[in-house]
Amino acid sequence: MAPTVATPISESSNITDLVxxxxxxxxxxxxxxxxxxxxxxxxxxxxxxxxxxxxxQESIPIxxxxxxxxxxxxxxxxxxxxxxGFFQIINHGVPxxxxxxxxxxxxxxxxxxxxxxxxxxxxxxxxxxxxxGTSFSPEAEKALEWKDYLSLFYVxxxxxxxxxxxxxKDQVLEYMRGSEPVIQRLLEALMKRINVKEIDxxxxxxxxxxxxxxxxxxxxxxxxxxxxxxxxxxDVSTLTILxxxxxxxxxxxxxxxxxxxVPPVSGxxxxxxxxxxxxxxxxxxxxxxxxxxxxxxxxRISVPIFVNxxxxxxxxxFSEVLARGEKALYKQVLYSDYVKHFFRKAHDGKNTIEFxxx
Ligand SMILES: COc1cc(/C=C/C(=O)SCCNC(=O)CCNC(=O)[C@H](O)C(C)(C)COP(=O)(O)OP(=O)(O)OC[C@H]2O[C@@H](n3cnc4c(N)ncnc43)[C@H](O)[C@@H]2OP(=O)(O)O)ccc1O
Ligand SMILES: O=C(O)CCC(=O)C(=O)O
Ligand SMILES: [Fe+2]
Numbered sequence: 001m002a003p004t005v006a007t008p009i010s011e012s013s014n015i016t017d018l019v020x021x022x023x024x025x026x027x028x029x030x031x032x033x034x035x036x037x038x039x040x041x042x043x044x045x046x047x048x049x050x051x052x053x054x055x056x057q058e059s060i061p062i063x064x065x066x067x068x069x070x071x072x073x074x075x076x077x078x079x080x081x082x083x084x085g086f087f088q089i090i091n092h093g094v095p096x097x098x099x100x101x102x103x104x105x106x107x108x109x110x111x112x113x114x115x116x117x118x119x120x121x122x123x124x125x126x127x128x129x130x131x132x133g134t135s136f137s138p139e140a141e142k143a144l145e146w147k148d149y150l151s152l153f154y155v156x157x158x159x160x161x162x163x164x165x166x167x168x169k170d171q172v173l174e175y176m177r178g179s180e181p182v183i184q185r186l187l188e189a190l191m192k193r194i195n196v197k198e199i200d201x202x203x204x205x206x207x208x209x210x211x212x213x214x215x216x217x218x219x220x221x222x223x224x225x226x227x228x229x230x231x232x233x234x235d236v237s238t239l240t241i242l243x244x245x246x247x248x249x250x251x252x253x254x255x256x257x258x259x260x261x262v263p264p265v266s267g268x269x270x271x272x273x274x275x276x277x278x279x280x281x282x283x284x285x286x287x288x289x290x291x292x293x294x295x296x297x298x299x300r301i302s303v304p305i306f307v308n309x310x311x312x313x314x315x316x317x318f319s320e321v322l323a324r325g326e327k328a329l330y331k332q333v334l335y336s337d338y339v340k341h342f343f344r345k346a347h348d349g350k351n352t353i354e355f356x357x358x
Contacts, residue, residue, distance in 0.1 A: 015040050016138070023118030025148035027110055030299075032221035037223035043143045047231060049251065049259070049293045058217075058260040060084050062268070067180075068090035074189035077325055080191055081273050085288035086252045088268040094178040096267050098171075099243055105171035106301045109150055110210035110217040112167055120150065120165060127163045129153035136231070141346040146227045146294040150215040176305060179241050179269075180317045183208060183307055185269065186239060194281050195320040196320060201317075206280065207238050209310035216302045218249070221294035229292035229300070231347035236339055237274030237306035244270060247300040253289040275338070275353050276309055279330040282317035289349050315356075330356045 013135040015038050018024050029038070036133045047317035047329035065075060109117070118124060120132035131151045135144040152164055152172065160173055187207050191199060199207065218229040227247060243262055244250060252272075262270055278287045292302075309315050333356045341355045 002294050019134055020138050022114065023121050023132065024114045025205060026146050027148050027217055027219045029328060031120050032168045034222055037221065037226050040144050041146055041227040043227050047228060048225060050270055053257050053259055055254050055258045055260055060085040060260060062263060062265060063087055064091050068185060077133045077186060077189045078193040081285045083313050085273045085286040086281060088265055088270050090265065090268045091180050092269055094182060098175050098178045101171040101243055102175040102243065102303055103301060105168035106303060109165055109167040109215060110148065113222045129155055130249055131279055136347055137343055137345065140344065145231055146218060147229050148219050152213050154211040168215065175325060176211065176213060179305060183239065183241065190285065194284055196318060206309045206313050206315060208307045209313060210308045212306040212308065214304050218292065218294060218300040220299055224294035224296040227294050229294045232291045232346040232349040234287040234289055234350055234352065235272060235274035235306060236276060236342045236352065237308050238276040239307045240272045240274055241305040242270040243303040247295060247303050249293040249295055250301055251291055251293065276315055278353065279356050280314055280318055282321045282326060283329050308333040331358050
């Protein structure tokens with residue numbers, strides 16, 4: 001049995017040192033066998049995830065991509081992106097083995113000793129494109145989130161081979177390669193509906209010029225009802241392709257104050273519209289708030305690929321969308337400014353996009 005700590009860790013002023021600075025993460029905290037949640041993780045009541053505002057009868061669409069060429073498949077994708085901003089895809093063509101391998105690689109990385117993972121912390125990492133961290137923006141948050149992550153910004157295969165952690169790099173790269181055709185197809189379908197007939201070089205850069213993959217680890221939490229794995233946010237990507245394991249805990253904003261669970265479906269990928277696509281489509285496609293509950297009994301992992309514009313791109317509504325006289329809702333913003341604005345503050349739901357509103 002795991003030992004209990006003599007001084008309640010919740011009273012320790014060194015929690016930030018232990019988790020954030022020393023690289024133990026919340027995984028290290030969880031494995032100390034603590035019985036109560038440290039106060040730093042207690043979320044305000046309104047941010048906690050309670051059964052009272054979950055709609056069990058609601059769900060997001062599940063789209064079968066096996067007959068990709070059929071019009072009804074692309075129609076379903078565009079409808080889901082307009083109405084829900086979130087959907088799951090099955091028979092998408094990424095081999096199950098590739099998905100299983102990346103999940104195993106995620107566990108392998110997080111099971112490394114703290115001193116190995118610490119080599120990739122913001123202070124120690126050999127590159128800005130590789131970062132091991134915890135919570136979201138610990139310096140900016142009033143309450144921390146119960147999550148550790150490894151974030152990998154893709155620059156090139158060579159850079160990834162040289163600098164990404166060897167515990168996971170091959171499997172992560174294989175997953176990124178395998179998901180490429182899915183990303184292309186989804187974006188082609190979504191663009192057709194907004195009158196963009198061809199994705200030329202400029203548009204390719206704006207839609208998918210950079211990619212970031214995060215490996216998320218949510219360890220068992222002593223009081224899951226008092227905290228969150230990830231707080232309410234929308235992604236700042238164009239599209240996010242999310243692989244989750246079989247534990248569950250991802251919730252998407254439904255109508256009004258309600259939340260809808262995204263159940264694990266074996267072999268599926270969860271797709272969501274990010275802020276960049278909401279801006280590019282002048283609000284036609286919606287980036288929807290989502291959040292993750294902490295679990296009291298299981299360690300959970302997820303692996304989102306954030307498909308983004310390049311940091312140096314200016315983004316704004318595409319001219320094709322405005323061609324029929326539609327009024328622009330968003331101004332042109334430098335994408336890296338937008339992302340920095342996102343990371344500068346704690347998660348705060350759909351407020352990030354205000355930065356780009358006219
Ligand atoms: C971590 O938990 C998360 C993450 C998310 C992410 C959702 C997304 O949609 S990620 C898509 C992000 N888009 C990109 O990566 C686009 C391309 N990248 C960039 O434009 C730049 O790399 C940059 C992210 C803007 C960083 O620019 P740079 O000029 O190099 O400046 P820095 O000083 O390195 O960073 C600025 C500021 O942001 C913080 N930060 C940077 N990268 C990350 C990261 N991967 N994770 C967390 N925080 C990051 C960094 O700490 C800096 O803040 P300081 O206070 O230290 O100045 C969704 C949900 C989650 O829970
Ligand atoms: O873990 C999940 O299911 C979702 C994580 C998430 O929303 C994110 O990393 O942006
Ligand atoms: Fe997200």
